[in-house]
Amino acid sequence: MRPFTHKNGDRLPKSIPPKAKGRVHANDDDTQTGAFPVVRRRPPRSLNANANRARLVTSVLVALMCALLGFGYAVQVHNNQSSYQSLSEEELVRLLDETSTQVDKLEERKSQLNQQLASIKSAADKQKEAARIAQQNEQSSGLLSGRLPAQGRGVVVTISEETDRVDATTMFNLIEELRNAGAEVISFGDVRVVTSTYFLDTKSGLECDGKKMKAPYTIRAIGDPDALQNAIQIAGGVGSRIKVQYHASVGVEQSNSVKIDQVRRGQDYQYAKTVE
Amino acid sequence: MTAVLGLVLGVVAGIFLQPDIPIGLQPYLPIMVVAALDALVGAIRSYFERSFSDRVFVVSFISNVITATLLVFLGNQLGVGSQLSTAVIVVLGIRIFSNVSSIRRFIFRG
Numbered sequence: 001m002r003p004f005t006h007k008n009g010d011r012l013p014k015s016i017p018p019k020a021k022g023r024v025h026a027n028d029d030d031t032q033t034g035a036f037p038v039v040r041r042r043p044p045r046s047l048n049a050n051a052n053r054a055r056l057v058t059s060v061l062v063a064l065m066c067a068l069l070g071f072g073y074a075v076q077v078h079n080n081q082s083s084y085q086s087l088s089e090e091e092l093v094r095l096l097d098e099t100s101t102q103v104d105k106l107e108e109r110k111s112q113l114n115q116q117l118a119s120i121k122s123a124a125d126k127q128k129e130a131a132r133i134a135q136q137n138e139q140s141s142g143l144l145s146g147r148l149p150a151q152g153r154g155v156v157v158t159i160s161e162e163t164d165r166v167d168a169t170t171m172f173n174l175i176e177e178l179r180n181a182g183a184e185v186i187s188f189g190d191v192r193v194v195t196s197t198y199f200l201d202t203k204s205g206l207e208c209d210g211k212k213m214k215a216p217y218t219i220r221a222i223g224d225p226d227a228l229q230n231a232i233q234i235a236g237g238v239g240s241r242i243k244v245q246y247h248a249s250v251g252v253e254q255s256n257s258v259k260i261d262q263v264r265r266g267q268d269y270q271y272a273k274t275v276e
Numbered sequence: 277m278t279a280v281l282g283l284v285l286g287v288v289a290g291i292f293l294q295p296d297i298p299i300g301l302q303p304y305l306p307i308m309v310v311a312a313l314d315a316l317v318g319a320i321r322s323y324f325e326r327s328f329s330d331r332v333f334v335v336s337f338i339s340n341v342i343t344a345t346l347l348v349f350l351g352n353q354l355g356v357g358s359q360l361s362t363a364v365i366v367v368l369g370i371r372i373f374s375n376v377s378s379i380r381r382f383i384f385r386g
Contacts, residue, residue, distance in 0.1 A: 058330035058331070058334075059278040059330070060278070061330060061334050062278055062279050062282065062319075062330055062333060062334070063278040063279060063281055063282030063285070064282060065279075065282070065312070065315075065316075065333070065334060065337045066278075066279045066280070066281075066282035066283040066286060066316065067282040067283065067285050067286030067289070068286060068312065069283065069286060069309065069312040069313065069316060070282070070283040070284065070285065070286025070287035070288075070289075070290065071286035071287070071289050071290040072286075072290070072305055072308055072309045072312065073286075073287065073290065073309050073313075074286070074287045074288075074289070074290025074291050075290045075294075075295060075297060075305065076305045076306050076309050078290070078291070078294055088303070088357065088358060090358070091358070
């Protein structure tokens with residue numbers, strides 16, 4: 001890089017001064033021959049301190065991230081428990097649908113159960129009614145068939161014979177008159193009068209349902225006392241006939257409490273069967 | 277250690293402060309949490325692989341959260357928010373599962 005020496009320079013023509021100026025620079029370069037340009041080094045830092053600081057920063061960052069995660073998690077968990085606020089519109093609609101469907105189902109179930117309850121109640125009522133009717137039937141049929149003792153308002157008819165015996169037909173007429181007048185329960189002496197009661201004339205006297213009867217006869221009948229009394233004592237009725245025909249005395253006494261204790265065992269029907 | 281400490285601190289702060297989340301942020305918070313969880317599990321895995329880099333962790337944490345949120349936000353804009361959030365959850369779940377399974381291999385060597 002140095003083409004010209006001072007000696008060579010003497011050979012050059014002197015008409016080129018600019019080059020001489022350049023040569024001055026060349027001389028400046030000369031002083032720093034053989035060295036690379038000095039790059040200023042960064043100020044030396046302690047490697048150890050740097051690493052420590054970096055580690056601190058990164059661990060703080062990591063902790064911050066993890067704290068964010070934990071924070072978000074806790075907040076979300078809390079938030080999720082509380083309300084429907086975070087649900088989207090369609091989710092809310094779906095929820096509403098589900099709820100209303102459930103309500104409908106429950107309503108249906110309720111009405112079913114109500115129906116069931118009503119039917120059970122009516123069944124119970126029916127059963128009660130049936131029991132009541134059965135009891136009623138039992139009572140009335142018991143009275144009718146003579147199975148149960150009875151008492152109530154009615155009349156007591158006393159017939160005392162003088163000489164002639166009252167015959168069976170007349171007695172039966174008397175009973176029939178009482179029945180027509182609405183007597184519900186009748187007893188003749190110590191025989192309960194039922195549908196199958198018969199009177200029979202025998203040599204020894206009147207027989208009723210296989211029992212010998214002796215005067216005076218006592219006939220008790222439960223029913224409307226006035227009607228019963230009228231039935232016996234009506235002019236030309238059975239009472240007067242007994243008086244006139246058989247010269248017997250007929251006494252009719254109304255009573256508020258006629259008691260008929262005579263009962264009779266239930267009849268076993270051999271031929272008749274109930275129609276189912 | 278600092279990670280566990282931070283986690284505990286965050287949970288405690290969340291429980292005790294009980295902040296009200298702004299309504300606008302509510303649909304995104306669960307997604308954010310899952311994304312962050314994915315980043316955390318990934319970090320644990322890389323820790324076991326001895327290639328844990330805090331810088332990578334921080335960047336992946338933030339980018340995970342932001343990406344998931346943006347995706348769900350986009351879905352909400354397009355009207356497929358719930359589907360897209362399901363998709364994000366599924367993908368993150370798969371990633372969490374695979375990361376956990378590799379962690380398990382590191383721990384149990386099998």
